[in-house]
Amino acid sequence: MARFNDLGGKTAKSRVAVVAAGVISPLGAGLEDTLASLRANKDCVSPVTRFDVDKCRCKTAGQISDETLRNGRQRSRKTDRLHRATRMMMAVFEELFGQDPEFKPEKTVIGTTSGGMSFGQDYYRALRRHQGLRHSPGWIANYPPQKPVIDAQNAFKISTPCQIIANACASGTNAIGHAFECVRSGKYQRVLTGGYDAISELVFVGFDSLQASTPEKCRPFDRDRTGMVLGEGAAAFALENLESARARGAQILAEIIGYGISTDNHHLTQPDPSGSGPRRAMGQALRSANRSTEDVDYINAHGTATTFNDAAEGKAIKELFGDVPISSTKSMIGHSLGAAGAIEAAVCLLALRAQLLPPNINFRNSDQDLDLNVVANESREAKIDIVLSNSFGFGGTNASVLIQKLAE
Amino acid sequence: MNLRIAGMGLITPLGRGVDPVWERLLHGDEACGQPITDAISEKVYAGFRVPDDALKDLPSHPRLRRASAISRFASAAGLDALAEARSTIGEIDAERMALVFAVSNGGVVYTKRFYHNVVESGAQSASPLLFPETVFNAPASHLAAILGITGASYTLVGDGAVGVLAMKMASDLLDNGELESCLVVGAEESDWLLCDAYHRWRLLKNQPPVEPFHDPPRGMILSEGAGAVLLARQGAVEIDAIDAGGNFSQRREANEIVRRILHDLADEHACVVASANGTFVDLAERDAIKHELPSASVYSAKPALGESVGASALWQVIAGAQALRTKRLPQMLHPPRDAGLNFPAPDEISCAKAIILSCGLNQQAAGLRLSI
Numbered sequence: 001m002a003r004f005n006d007l008g009g010k011t012a013k014s015r016v017a018v019v020a021a022g023v024i025s026p027l028g029a030g031l032e033d034t035l036a037s038l039r040a041n042k043d044c045v046s047p048v049t050r051f052d053v054d055k056c057r058c059k060t061a062g063q064i065s066d067e068t069l070r071n072g073r074q075r076s077r078k079t080d081r082l083h084r085a086t087r088m089m090m091a092v093f094e095e096l097f098g099q100d101p102e103f104k105p106e107k108t109v110i111g112t113t114s115g116g117m118s119f120g121q122d123y124y125r126a127l128r129r130h131q132g133l134r135h136s137p138g139w140i141a142n143y144p145p146q147k148p149v150i151d152a153q154n155a156f157k158i159s160t161p162c163q164i165i166a167n168a169c170a171s172g173t174n175a176i177g178h179a180f181e182c183v184r185s186g187k188y189q190r191v192l193t194g195g196y197d198a199i200s201e202l203v204f205v206g207f208d209s210l211q212a213s214t215p216e217k218c219r220p221f222d223r224d225r226t227g228m229v230l231g232e233g234a235a236a237f238a239l240e241n242l243e244s245a246r247a248r249g250a251q252i253l254a255e256i257i258g259y260g261i262s263t264d265n266h267h268l269t270q271p272d273p274s275g276s277g278p279r280r281a282m283g284q285a286l287r288s289a290n291r292s293t294e295d296v297d298y299i300n301a302h303g304t305a306t307t308f309n310d311a312a313e314g315k316a317i318k319e320l321f322g323d324v325p326i327s328s329t330k331s332m333i334g335h336s337l338g339a340a341g342a343i344e345a346a347v348c349l350l351a352l353r354a355q356l357l358p359p360n361i362n363f364r365n366s367d368q369d370l371d372l373n374v375v376a377n378e379s380r381e382a383k384i385d386i387v388l389s390n391s392f393g394f395g396g397t398n399a400s401v402l403i404q405k406l407a408e
Numbered sequence: 409m410n411l412r413i414a415g416m417g418l419i420t421p422l423g424r425g426v427d428p429v430w431e432r433l434l435h436g437d438e439a440c441g442q443p444i445t446d447a448i449s450e451k452v453y454a455g456f457r458v459p460d461d462a463l464k465d466l467p468s469h470p471r472l473r474r475a476s477a478i479s480r481f482a483s484a485a486g487l488d489a490l491a492e493a494r495s496t497i498g499e500i501d502a503e504r505m506a507l508v509f510a511v512s513n514g515g516v517v518y519t520k521r522f523y524h525n526v527v528e529s530g531a532q533s534a535s536p537l538l539f540p541e542t543v544f545n546a547p548a549s550h551l552a553a554i555l556g557i558t559g560a561s562y563t564l565v566g567d568g569a570v571g572v573l574a575m576k577m578a579s580d581l582l583d584n585g586e587l588e589s590c591l592v593v594g595a596e597e598s599d600w601l602l603c604d605a606y607h608r609w610r611l612l613k614n615q616p617p618v619e620p621f622h623d624p625p626r627g628m629i630l631s632e633g634a635g636a637v638l639l640a641r642q643g644a645v646e647i648d649a650i651d652a653g654g655n656f657s658q659r660r661e662a663n664e665i666v667r668r669i670l671h672d673l674a675d676e677h678a679c680v681v682a683s684a685n686g687t688f689v690d691l692a693e694r695d696a697i698k699h700e701l702p703s704a705s706v707y708s709a710k711p712a713l714g715e716s717v718g719a720s721a722l723w724q725v726i727a728g729a730q731a732l733r734t735k736r737l738p739q740m741l742h743p744p745r746d747a748g749l750n751f752p753a754p755d756e757i758s759c760a761k762a763i764i765l766s767c768g769l770n771q772q773a774a775g776l777r778l779s780i
Contacts, residue, residue, distance in 0.1 A: 055531035107652060113543065115565070123605070124523055127448050133608070140605045141770070144512070145544075145565045150655045150771050159665075161652035161774065163573055166511075166544035166565045174562065178577070185583045202523050205531045206539035263507075263561045265553040268471075268540045280558070394540055395549030397561060 015242035016183045016257075017406070019250040020103055022095030022194075023346040024088050025233030026062035026333040029071065030095050035350045037332070041359045041378050044333045045218065045229050050118075051201040058213035061199055062231030062334030064088070082151060083116040083142050085198040088234035088339075089152035092194065096236050097156055100250055103238045106188050108149060108162045109179040110236075111171025111195035112338035113393075115145030118200040148196060160192070168393030169302075171195055172341030176237060177259035177401050183239050190244070194236030195342030203337070204230055210269065212306050220303035220328035221310050221374050223365040228304040231334030235342035254349050257386070258289025258402035269394050270308050275316030278302075278390060281398035282320055285388065289402045293321050296402070297384040298357055300344045302392045303328025304335055313390065314370035325382065327360035327375040341391035345401060348387045352405040357382045411579055412643030413778075414589065415493025416726050417485035417636040420713050421456035424463075424484060426492070430730045433738040434754050438712040441616040441629060446600035453603035454615050456631035456714035471550040474537060476515045479547040481634035481719075482595040486551050489591060489636035497642045501588055505638075506560040506581045509548035510574035510594040512567055512718035515541050517599050547595060560587070567768025568683055569653065570594070571635070571721025572776055576652045578639050588640060594722035595634035603630055611687050611769060618711040620684035620740065621694050621747040628685040631714025635722030637729075645729040646779050648761070649673055653774035662692040666767050669775040670700040678761035678777065679737055681728040684708040685715040689767040696765070698748055705752045705759065707731070711741035721766045725778070728762030732780040735759075 023030065026044030027037040037044065045060050053059045069087040070080075089110075097103065119139035126132040126139075141147070146164045153159065167174045172195025179193035207213045207230060214227030245252055262284065264277030271277055286293065299321065302313055305328070317326060329347050336343055347358050356379050363376040385405050392398045418425060421439035422432045441454035458481065466472065466484050475483075493500060519542040525533045540546060545563035552561045560581060564574050571594040578590035606612040606628070613627025639647070651669045656662045670680075680697055684690040685708070697706060709727050716723060731737045735758070740751040760779060767773040 053531070112565075121523065124520070124601070125527060127601075127604070128527055136605075136608045137610075140609050144567065144770050146567065146655075146772060147770065150657070153655065154657045159654040159656075161573065161576075161654050162566070162772070163577060163652075164565045166563045167561070168543050168545050178562070178580075181584065182580055185580070187580065187583065202519075202526070202542070205526050205534045206522065206542065208531060209534035209536040209539055211536070261560045263549075263552050263558050265549075265556070265558065268546060268549055393545070394543050395545040395561075395563075396552070397545065397549075 013186045014184050015255060016180050017240050017242040017245045017255055018237050018253045019240045019245050020096045020100035020238040021253055021346055021349055022092030023235040023343055024064060024091045025343045026064060026231060029068050029091060031350060035354055038350060038358045038379055041361055042332060043361055050199060056205060056208040057215045058208050058229060060229050063199060064232055081138060083119055083148055085116055085196050086148035086151045088196050088198060089148045090155050092234045092236040093152050093156050096238055100238055103190060105158065105160050105190050105192035107160050108192040109175045110149045111165045111175035112145050112197055113166060113168055113171055114197055114200055114203050116143040116147060117202055119143040121201055167397040168395050169337050169340060170391040170393035170397040170399040171338035173389060173391035173399035173401055174261060176345055177261060177399055179239050180256045180259050183241055190240045193239055195339045196234035197232055197336050197338040199230055199232040217362040218305045218331050218334060219362045220305040220331050220360055221314060221367060221370060221372055222363050223367040225305040225310060227306050229334040231336035233336045233339045233343050235346040252406050254352050255404045255406050256401060257404045258285040260284025260400045262398045264396035264398060266396060271312040271392060273312055275312040277396060277398040278313050278392060279316040279320060281400040282388065285400040285402045295386050296321060296324055296388050298351060298387045299324055299326040300348050300387060300389040301326045301328045302390040303330055314372050318370060318372060323373040325357050325373050325375050327358050329358060331361045344389050348389050348403050351387055352384055355381055355384055410641055411582060411639055411647040412641060413637050413645040413729055414497045414640040414643040415489040415638040416729060417488030418726050419458055419462055419481050419484045420633040421458055421631050422713060423459060426726060433709060433712055434736055436739060438741055439714060444600045444603055453600060454629060455598045455603060456629055458633050469554050471553045475550050476518050476541050476597060478515050478595050478597040479550045482547045482551050482593050483554055485634035485636035486591055486593050489638045493638040497640060502556040503558055504588040505557055506587050506590040507548055507552055507557050508574045508578045508590060508592045509563045510570040510718050511544060511563060511565055512570055513596060513602055514544045515546055516602055517597055518542055520599060520601050567770035567772045568717050568720045569766040569768040569772040569774040570718055572766045572774035573652060575776055576650045579650055582639065590639045591636060592639060593634060593636040594719040596632050596716045596718040598630050598632040606630060617742045618686045619742040620686055620708050620711055621690045622744045623691055625687045625690055628687050628715045631716045633716055634719050635726050637725055644780060645732055648777055648779045650776040651774060655771045659688045662767055662773060663695050665773045666692040666765060667696040667699055669773060670696040670765060673763050673775050673777045674700045675761045677759060678763045679705040679731060679757060679759040680763045680765060681724045682706055682708045683720060683724060683766045685710040687769065692767055693765055694747060694749060703750055705737055705757055706749045707737050707740055724764045724766060728764050728778045731762050732778060
């Protein structure tokens with residue numbers, strides 16, 4: 001078993017606390033609903049209703065209802081005109097700032113893949129029809145990926161600069177990781193971070209065209225896995241210098257202790273089968289935290305349920321960690337792309353808080369080639385102090401964050 | 409902060425290469441508007457395009473075989489920046505180099521083509537070859553593969569200010585002692601769909617010239633290309649301050665934030681390389697400069713090169729660095745007589761610093777200061 005705490009890991013400058021969080025996903029709106037769904041092993045994937053999928057192989061996704069998005073502060077005539085992604089960001093900021101109204105970020109780092117893509121589609125379809133274009137200025141203005149974040153910030157009277165990371169499906173974890181490094185370096189005291197993505201026809205059809213998505217159930221790490229389903233949602237985290245957070249008496253949900261990023265140049269959409277990209281990202285996260293593989297109690301895997309991803313990630317996990325328990329939240333809610341890493345980090349926070357191993361549902365048969373310790377179908381209690389969350393994306397981006405339960 | 413520009417690369421509608429394009433800017437050249445059409449409509453827009461011969465010596469690489477124009481522009485600029493850096497600071501370790509890629513509209517040509525097929529013929533006709541190229545980080549992925557970057561690679565999305573935000577991110581990344589250098593690239597490709605979108609947003613004019621700082625604004629012309637700078641510990645030009653700025657919710661609020669950025673960066677020995685492009689941005693910058701640095705020499709390359717959005721701030725950084733290196737600033741093209749700003753003749757200037765002001769069209773503004 002590889003050890004990383006004796007490989008010259010960089011000495012941490014500042015410790016980084018998570019002082020507040022917000023999440024919305026098919027698992028529910030808010031941390032408490034999310035935890036309840038994890039405990040109940042809920043399958044949140046349902047037939048797609050937002051656009052026509054008759055000609056697609058895959059016809060299901062993890063979706064958030066419009067009714068859920070109309071609750072809370074995001075309910076107004078003005079916000080009804082905003083993109084669904086904006087309302088998702090507003091929902092998670094509402095939960096986050098409800099927990100810690102005193103949190104004043106110096107910068108914001110958010111991950112996404114497609115921004116307000118459905119507004120771009122509306123605009124293009126209106127152009128083709130030569131009608132309905134009177135709405136186009138609104139679609140165009142609300143399409144860019146920074147817009148949902150800036151609008152959500154405005155709703156909470158925040159005007160800090162936004163860095164919007166679009167590293168495909170690793171975006172959310174990259175955003176959290178970069179925010180973590182900013183606070184750890186000592187240059188920043190407080191950074192707001194997370195990720196979002198709203199499901200859109202273009203992206204759905206794109207994954208379908210690649211035959212990456214499945215007409216069946218999403219079964220990560222299963223011998224008979226056939227692919228992913230898409231999802232949507234958002235999550236946000238308030239990261240703060242631990243000393244600063246303690247000094248002002250802030251609640252501390254967890255501590256982020258390590259981050260790794262690597263680029264795999266094998267192919268634009270397929271990982272190197274050797275698992276070298278994930279292995280480097282996970283190894284770097286451990287090194288940066290000065291931790292060894294034995295310290296990790298649970299891995300929230302990227303686990304898309306595609307043949308190639310799970311094989312490469314599974315190989316890397318097995319080689320580095322042996323039999324550590326793993327699961328993929330995507331089995332429950334689908335793959336929410338730029339939001340995935342952020343939602344899964346929220347799941348990791350809940351796992352640490354509730355001392356719970358989240359489930360990998362729809363699991364039937366172990367893949368003998370991978371031989372992994374999958375948390376099959378049902379969540380279960382366990383002593384968990386440190387968790388690792390993985391996200392990998394198109395373009396060969398691999399990202400891992402290491403999160404620790406803070407001692408009482 | 410000891411953050412320096414070790415190499416630069418540039419591809420624009422006025423050609424490729426930092427020095428050749430700079431000479432043309434000093435000469436007062438401006439790009440020619442070319443008709444941009446699409447079968448979807450009879451409307452014709454004018455745009456500034458990168459000439460075909462600017463990419464003729466781009467090395468062949470499997471990743472570029474099907475890549476879109478934006479990836480080719482980025483590769484050209486990135487390779488040129490590294491080539492210049494090698495000649496000044498020596499060999500560069502790709503494993504200790506990060507990549508930060510700034511983009512606004514991304515691979516719009518392939519995205520449009522992909523979705524067009526879906527709309528016209530149904531989901532079953534969607535192309536699995538085109539879809540991966542629609543992802544914002546596809547150009548960065550291609551460039552990383554060409555350069556052999558295996559560590560950190562980030563694609564940042566935003567408006568015209570995204571290039572400055574990318575410089576800020578590079579600065580933060582280089583605080584990590586494990587990295588030696590960071591390649592910052594901004595790139596964009598133009599398309600009829602973008603022209604139509606900006607037109608409907610009342611920001612585009614039908615034909616050149618781009619007339620900066622006019623009140624009321626007369627509109628911009630879209631362009632394309634890429635700029636790249638390799639940031640390292642050595643190099644003639646130093647980045648001595650970066651202000652990541654903030655966001656404005658209404659256009660009229662842009663004035664306040666641009667003024668605050670310029671106030672933070674102001675230096676009596678500095679010239680200002682503005683982002684003025686013929687839109688509301690110009691008035692925000694004009695007011696800020698009049699208030700904070702009224703005697704500063706002011707230049708914007710956008711009348712000559714157009715508005716390249718994701719690439720634009722990198723072009724400004726390169727223009728600022730060239731102004732410091734050559735002690736010359738090109739003459740502002742098509743300014744109003746009554747702007748109340750100092751547009752010097754293209755003679756020698758005495759600035760030791762250059763302020764890059766970047767106000768985007770969609771709520772972001774930021775700036776940085778270079779020194780030599």
